[in-house]
Amino acid sequence: MENENKPMKLAYYPGCTLKNQATNFDVSTVSSMAKLDVEVEELDRWNCCGTVHALNSDNVMNRVAPITNMIRVKEAQARTEGMASEFMTSCAMCYNTLKRANIDVKKRADALETINDFLSLETTKYEGDVDVLHLLEYLRDRVGFDKLAERVTKPLKGLRVACYYGCLLVRPKEVAFDDVENPMIMENLVRALGATPVDFSHKTECCGAYQTVDKPDVIAERTDKIMGSAHEEQADLVVVSCPLCAFNLDFRQDDAKRLNPDFHNMPVLYFTQLMALAFGCDESALRFDLQHIDPLPVLAARGLG
Amino acid sequence: METTLRITSARAGSDFVSRIEKISGQKLLACYQCGKCSAGCPMAAHMDVLPNQIIRMAQLGMKEQLLAARSIWMCVSCLTCNSRCPKDIKIAEVIEALRKAALGGGERNDHLHIMELPSEARSVLPPIATISAMRKLTS
Numbered sequence: 122m123e124n125e126n127k128p129m130k131l132a133y134y135p136g137c138t139l140k141n142q143a144t145n146f147d148v149s150t151v152s153s154m155a156k157l158d159v160e161v162e163e164l165d166r167w168n169c170c171g172t173v174h175a176l177n178s179d180n181v182m183n184r185v186a187p188i189t190n191m192i193r194v195k196e197a198q199a200r201t202e203g204m205a206s207e208f209m210t211s212c213a214m215c216y217n218t219l220k221r222a223n224i225d226v227k228k229r230a231d232a233l234e235t236i237n238d239f240l241s242l243e244t245t246k247y248e249g250d251v252d253v254l255h256l257l258e259y260l261r262d263r264v265g266f267d268k269l270a271e272r273v274t275k276p277l278k279g280l281r282v283a284c285y286y287g288c289l290l291v292r293p294k295e296v297a298f299d300d301v302e303n304p305m306i307m308e309n310l311v312r313a314l315g316a317t318p319v320d321f322s323h324k325t326e327c328c329g330a331y332q333t334v335d336k337p338d339v340i341a342e343r344t345d346k347i348m349g350s351a352h353e354e355q356a357d358l359v360v361v362s363c364p365l366c367a368f369n370l371d372f373r374q375d376d377a378k379r380l381n382p383d384f385h386n387m388p389v390l391y392f393t394q395l396m397a398l399a400f401g402c403d404e405s406a407l408r409f410d411l412q413h414i415d416p417l418p419v420l421a422a423r424g425l426g
Numbered sequence: 427m428e429t430t431l432r433i434t435s436a437r438a439g440s441d442f443v444s445r446i447e448k449i450s451g452q453k454l455l456a457c458y459q460c461g462k463c464s465a466g467c468p469m470a471a472h473m474d475v476l477p478n479q480i481i482r483m484a485q486l487g488m489k490e491q492l493l494a495a496r497s498i499w500m501c502v503s504c505l506t507c508n509s510r511c512p513k514d515i516k517i518a519e520v521i522e523a524l525r526k527a528a529l530g531g532g533e534r535n536d537h538l539h540i541m542e543l544p545s546e547a548r549s550v551l552p553p554i555a556t557i558s559a560m561r562k563l564t565s
Contacts, residue, residue: 138554172557176503176522178451214554292505301509327468327504331559334551335543339472339500365554372550 131259132197132208133161134190136170136215138364143212145408146364149393150211150256152406156272156397157264162201164193164208170215171222180225181232187222188236191251192243199245207252209259211393213289213363216255220296223253255290256393257306257362258298266313274401276315279423282395283321283351283359284308287366291325301325307360307392314399323350328369340369341376345384348377357419358388360395367391371413388416398425437487442527446484449523456513457481463507463517473497477507477517484520498524499537499563529565538563 131154139147154161167190175183194208210216226233227249237246254262260269284307291297291304299306302325308318329336329343348370351359361367371389378384390412397406398420409416420426447454457478464476475483475495483492492498498521507517529535538559540548548556 136554137557138552142552169557172554173503173561175561176516176519177449177526178519179449212554214558288504288506292509294509325506327502327506329468330502330504331555331562332500332502333555334540334559335538337547339469342471343468363554364552365558368552368555 128158128160129263130160130162130201130204132194132201132204133163134167134170134208134210134215134219135163136167136210136212136364139212142411143364143367143391145394145411146211146367146391148406148408149391149397149402152402153393153396153400156400156402157260157269159264161209162197162204164190164197167193170210170212171218172214174218174221181235184222184225184232185236185239187219188226188233188247189240189243190219191223191247192240192245194251195245195247206250207254209254209256211256211362211391213255213287213361214365216253217289217296220253220255221293223249223251224295255298255362257290257310260310261298261306266309269310269396270313270315273314273399275399275425277311277395277399277423277425278315280316280420280425281319281355281357282311282316283319283354283356284311284324284392285347285351285359285361285366285370286325287361287363288325288327288330289363307362310392311360311395314395316395316399319351319354319356321350321354321356323347328366330365330369333365333369333373337373337376338380340373341380344370344373344377345381348374348387348389349381349384352385352387356387357423358390358416360390360392362392374414386414388412388414388419390416433486438485440487440489442489443484443487446520446523446527449526450516450519452516452520452523454481454485454515454520456515457485458513460512462510462512466506466510467501468504468506469497469500469502472500477501477521480524481515481517481520484524492524493528497521498528503562525562529563534565536564 171187311318329340332339501521
């Protein structure tokens with residue numbers, strides 16, 4: 122918050138799932154940013170991030186979708202005063218795919234040229250001049266957790282939060298904005314909100330990702346282990362930054378319970394919902410009605426209902 | 427899995443081995459079998475062939491066994507193996523190359539048949555799940 126009077130403008134890439142099942146992630150992102158005097162502007166005509174980063178060596182074709190979004194950022198920046206040549210996404214998967222494609226083309230001039238040739242109908246050319254930021258990174262580096270703490274109107278006192286990173290925020294190390302094996306950025310955010318972060322063993326262990334489509338039994342095992350490790354540390358809830366992790370850890374808890382009768386149900390929230398809660402936003406910005414496991418009982422038990 | 431294999435230089439230097447190295451961009455012979463990839467793999471419990479075994483079998487050109495392995499479909503590219511490999515081998519890239527080899531070959535050869543799932547199972551899935559699964563598991 123360099124200028125207290127003038128809101129900062131920030132280009133925002135929501136991604137497909139934030140416009141479908143994860144509306145709670147979308148509205149809590151936009152509302153909490155408004156409380157921080159950051160005006161997020163959703164990109165015009167954004168398209169699929171590419172979803173998964175293609176790992177084969179001949180992969181230029183797979184970079185076309187993510188790079189088209191960089192052009193949309195340049196267009197938004199050209200018509201918006203006070204907007205930097207960067208954009209933010211809160212979805213971990215979009216972040217990972219967009220960031221990796223961007224790193225790739227910044228390193229490979231020939232690949233960038235091929236992509237620009239393919240996108241020759243675009244009036245703007247991409248020259249590797251846009252930066253991809255994850256919201257957590259933006260909050261730490263552009264806003265600052267100290268400043269963020271000043272905007273807390275409802276400190277989450279006594280709330281024990283397990284911060285789950287999964288894969289996409291920390292691997293590969295080229296995209297990680299914190300330690301690969303023991304990231305702490307979300308814990309620092311949670312502390313700024315007045316809550317108590319808890320250390321747990323499975324914070325960077327994969328949730329099983331898209332195996333959820335046809336192998337929910339595999340996800341049940343993952344969810345049992347990950348949520349179980351958070352429960353062992355007496356966490357009240359788990360926060361995440363990925364709608365796929367959220368689906369697996371929250372909606373697949375019924376399968377985990379079938380696999381392990383001792384499984385303990387626990388709410389899973391997006392970190393942005395926790396922020397919006399601490400900033401005093403109402404249900405329209407929280408959308409707790411979209412959670413599978415209702416967070417209200419644990420919040421009420423901590424006097425935060 | 428019981429396998430008898432006659433190791434010959436022809437097998438280890440086969441087209442299959444060079445194709446996997448080319449698609450993945452990895453040097454398979456760099457692996458010295460420390461096993462860190464398998465130790466950290468969150469999917470190991472669901473695999474028939476462990477990640478370090480996949481690399482060894484790829485070095486040896488064991489095409490049929492690798493393309494028939496359940497493991498190549500269980501890996502979700504979480505990249506824990508890559509980030510912990512002391513030899514900087516990208517194991518996930520090698521497994522991706524094996525999936526490409528199994529899915530490619532001119533004819534459609536999907537591993538996932540999403541329309542065969544019950545519609546109630548499909549309807550709850552977020553797009554991030556279905557799109558990533560189809561990107562990884564279909565031709």
